[in-house]
Amino acid sequence: MPQRKKRKRTLESSINITNMIDVVFTLLIIFMITAPMLTQGVQVNLPNANAENLEIDQTVIEISITKENEIFIDRNPVPLSEFPREFSAVFQNRFDTPIFVSADREVPYGFFVRVISEIQNAGGVRLGFLTEPLEN
Numbered sequence: 833m834p835q836r837k838k839r840k841r842t843l844e845s846s847i848n849i850t851n852m853i854d855v856v857f858t859l860l861i862i863f864m865i866t867a868p869m870l871t872q873g874v875q876v877n878l879p880n881a882n883a884e885n886l887e888i889d890q891t892v893i894e895i896s897i898t899k900e901n902e903i904f905i906d907r908n909p910v911p912l913s914e915f916p917r918e919f920s921a922v923f924q925n926r927f928d929t930p931i932f933v934s935a936d937r938e939v940p941y942g943f944f945v946r947v948i949s950e951i952q953n954a955g956g957v958r959l960g961f962l963t964e965p966l967e968n
Contacts (some may be wrong), residue, residue: 839897840891844951848867852877886908891929892924892930892931892932892960893905893922893926893929893930893931893932893933893956894906894907894927894931894932894934895919895932895933895934895947895951896933896934896935897933897934897935897936897939897943897944897947898939899936899937899938899939901939901940901943902911903915903947905918905919905922906922912943912946912947915947915950916950916954919950919951919954920954923955923956927956928958929957930958930959930960931951931956931958931959931960932959932961932962933947933948933959933960933961933962934961934962935947935961
């Protein structure tokens with residue numbers, strides 16, 4: 833048998849990072865597409881008012897009312913018939929927590945006052961009303 837010439841194998845110390853770069857760019861694109869979808873909230877067409885911005889350094893309870901008279905407590909839909917019970921459950925043991933109310937400008941005044949009345953009946957007195965700034 834003829835003798836084969838043995839080649840010395842040398843180890844290559846470089847890392848092929850092409851696949852890793854592909855994965856990183858794919859993840860970046862996924863995050864760029866999904867990031868705007870992470871902003872959640874209730875779409876409300878707020879009335880305009882000339883008011884100062886509030887700086888709040890604690891958690892708040894957010895009540896939103898849409899033009900279809902749908903009520904949301906912290907982005908969770910609640911029917912008006914269940915609102916007093918649901919709000920009392922959320923507000924329980926959080927009496928110092930401010931309550932921000934945002935209502936669409938097309939919400940009937942009577943409906944808005946009814947929701948405010950239920951909040952006050954549950955003991956909510958630190959109320960804030962969200963508005964859009966006036967345009968010049």
